[in-house]
Amino acid sequence: MRINKRVWMNPPRRTGSIKNIIHAQRNSTVGKSAVGTPQYPGAASGLTQSQSRQLIREQPRVTGxxxxxxxxxxxxxxxEIPGDATLFLGLMFTPTGNAMDTFTMAINNNKIIDNGSVKLHSPDNSQSIKSQYFPYMQPLTGKDVLAFQLQTTSGLTGVLQLHYI
Structure with a gap:
């Protein structure tokens, strides 16, 4: 029987096979996304990263x-509302309020509403509300201070909801 010395002395090399075995745990894809999977929200809808960021920035938010x-x-x-808020959309009071209860709203010491009706700005004002808030759009700078003063005849308990982008 004849042995080919070339093959015996120099077996064919499998590049990196031993390294792959040793480092298999480190190179594991457990808990990782598959190659080519989008890594940002909105990618499945065909949005680019910048379009996705813009969409997230423009989502309406609420502070109660x-x-x-x-x-x-x-x-x-x-x-205080977040510093990245750029536009105040409006507000809503959750208590029903008395017909005589009023409020004044100021943004950066600028009166936006003076002696507005709490009952009128609540969901059960006997009107059909067409949105989630009563609109009073105002630009915001990021360092805004909002203040509300309530005048109530019998007391109120509730939540003031501020809507902004």
């Missing part, structure tokens, strides 16, 4: 401020 106001005057000062 719970309050308990006794009869008389009640102030909600220094309401």
């Amino acid at each position: 401020i719970p309050f308990v106001a006794s009869a008389g005057s009640f102030t909600i000062n220094n309401i």
